[in-house]
Amino acid sequence: xxxxMEPYKIKVVEPIPxxxxxxxxxxxxxxxxxLFNVPAEKVTIDLxxxxxxxxxxxxxxxxxMIGDESYAGSRNYFRFEETVRDIFGFRHVIPxxxxxxAENLLFSTMVKQGDYVPNNIHxxxxxxxxxxxxxxxxxxxxxxxxxxxxEHPFKGNMDLGKLEAVIRRFGRDRIPLCLLTIxxxxxxxxxxxxxxxxATRALLDRYGIPLFFDACRFAENCYFIKMREPGxxxxxxxxxxxEIFSLGDGCTMSAKKDGLVNIGGFLCTxxxxxxxxxxxxxxxxxxxxxxxxxxxxxxxxxxxGLREVLDEDYLEFRIGQVRFLGNLLDAEGVPILKPVxxxxxxxxxxxFLPGIPQHRFPAQALTCELYLEGxxxxxxxxxxxxxxxxPDTGADVFPELEMVRLAIPxxxxxxxxxxxxxxxxxxxxxxxxxxxxxxxxxxxxxxxHFTARLRPVAA
Ligand code: P70
Numbered sequence: 001x002x003x004x005m006e007p008y009k010i011k012v013v014e015p016i017p018x019x020x021x022x023x024x025x026x027x028x029x030x031x032x033x034x035l036f037n038v039p040a041e042k043v044t045i046d047l048x049x050x051x052x053x054x055x056x057x058x059x060x061x062x063x064x065m066i067g068d069e070s071y072a073g074s075r076n077y078f079r080f081e082e083t084v085r086d087i088f089g090f091r092h093v094i095p096x097x098x099x100x101x102a103e104n105l106l107f108s109t110m111v112k113q114g115d116y117v118p119n120n121i122h123x124x125x126x127x128x129x130x131x132x133x134x135x136x137x138x139x140x141x142x143x144x145x146x147x148x149x150x151e152h153p154f155k156g157n158m159d160l161g162k163l164e165a166v167i168r169r170f171g172r173d174r175i176p177l178c179l180l181t182i183x184x185x186x187x188x189x190x191x192x193x194x195x196x197x198x199a200t201r202a203l204l205d206r207y208g209i210p211l212f213f214d215a216c217r218f219a220e221n222c223y224f225i226k227m228r229e230p231g232x233x234x235x236x237x238x239x240x241x242x243e244i245f246s247l248g249d250g251c252t253m254s255a256k257k258d259g260l261v262n263i264g265g266f267l268c269t270x271x272x273x274x275x276x277x278x279x280x281x282x283x284x285x286x287x288x289x290x291x292x293x294x295x296x297x298x299x300x301x302x303x304x305g306l307r308e309v310l311d312e313d314y315l316e317f318r319i320g321q322v323r324f325l326g327n328l329l330d331a332e333g334v335p336i337l338k339p340v341x342x343x344x345x346x347x348x349x350x351x352f353l354p355g356i357p358q359h360r361f362p363a364q365a366l367t368c369e370l371y372l373e374g375x376x377x378x379x380x381x382x383x384x385x386x387x388x389x390x391p392d393t394g395a396d397v398f399p400e401l402e403m404v405r406l407a408i409p410x411x412x413x414x415x416x417x418x419x420x421x422x423x424x425x426x427x428x429x430x431x432x433x434x435x436x437x438x439x440x441x442x443x444x445x446x447x448x449h450f451t452a453r454l455r456p457v458a459a
Contacts, residue, residue, distance in 0.1 A: 032453025044375030067297025090268035092275035095292030099254025156184030189341025220342035260305030360437025374424030
């Protein structure tokens with residue numbers, strides 16, 4: 001179907017803020033040309049992230065009412081544990097209030113100074129948590145995963161040659177675990193095939209290295225496998241998920257994505273000794289093992305969300321809606337990352353604004369224009385987020401990809417909203433020659449994109 005139909009009807013509505021162009025111009029200036037500084041009440045369509053922004057179902061809201069807020073042994077914890085075990089199949093399930101806490105618990109237990117942790121591409125909190133533990137995060141995605149225009153059904157796949165080279169070079173003893181991010185967020189929400197997961201597992205087995213999944217968007221990855229991988233067309237999503245996780249030793253999960261909730265996460269492992277060490281740390285920093293920083297009602301909402309996300313009508317619409325937005329833009333020649341990923345459409349800012357050099361932040365300039373045009377908030381994934389000064393030479397170092405990500409919250413916006421977004425982007429595209437670059441006025445020493453202040457450069 002070209003025009004994806006929402007597989008749900010609306011029971012509760014929330015008004016969308018509308019602003020005038022003059023108002024948005026003033027908001028942008030006040031925000032230092034950084035959308036993280038813009039109040040949500042001034043945003044018409046918020047595509048900053050798909051994390052924690054989902055609409056819960058009536059079934060999940062009903063679940064909140066039967067939250068058991070006992071400190072220890074809440075009934076909702078047991079329902080949550082049973083659901084996670086049923087889908088993911090791991091023996092030990094440790095709740096946490098969001099994904100980066102699960103990462104922090106895992107790496108602070110497993111990674112020591114000078115260790116290497118390979119992944120297809122590390123997400124920034126994953127990389128930061130490894131580096132915080134003095135480990136070294138290495139990206140080993142296939143080459144196709146680094147080229148915006150190259151079509152490949154599984155652009156998130158691990159390059160086994162690169163992975164084996166890392167293992168040979170640094171040795172098994174300096175690699176405590178290997179990760180696989182499904183879908184690969186930093187590479188455009190691209191899936192990993194089961195064939196690749198199996199091959200990664202076989203390679204790691206030869207060296208005795210455990211495999212963990214960064215499972216945030218696992219259901220979207222499963223849907224791509226069903227659609228694209230030979231032999232899976234007749235399989236249901238649950239059985240594909242079980243097959244994926246049967247090939248791993250554990251996972252970290254931000255339930256704020258495919259858990260369809262606004263807060264929550266967890267960590268799984270089959271290793272009892274590891275689970276015990278992590279649980280001890282959990283009690284110190286996050287909470288008792290049957291709530292892990294969450295309310296009982298939150299655990300109930302996650303348990304229900306994890307079931308709902310496996311629904312094929314839901315996934316068909318979800319992936320179809322993101323693709324629909326991508327296709328509207330592609331048809332008019334707007335440069336986007338292809339194929340369209342599971343949770344977001346990525347604009348290729350280098351091609352969109354070829355006249356703006358990377359040190360003038362073309363992707364950030366584009367996010368500002370999208371806000372100005374239609375009150376749309378996207379996120380820059382380019383020179384502002386990943387650029388830095390080389391400590392040795394003092395020269396500016398910029399990343400390969402210069403992107404604007406339009407992340408689509410789950411079950412929140414309708415297909416008509418996608419058309420509104422596409423129209424605004426097309427208006428910006430038509431006047432792209434008049435867009436100016438930006439310069440930084442103020443930046444923090446780390447993760448500067450969150451708080452930086454900028455201004456347009458003179459024409
Ligand atoms: C996003 C958010 C979070 C994330 C992830 C993967 C593959 C772990 C986490 C951490 C973060 C974000 C980015 C820009 C703007 C707002 C928010 N991803 N692994 O949107 O999970 O957030 O629960 O700690 O994608 O991609 P958590």
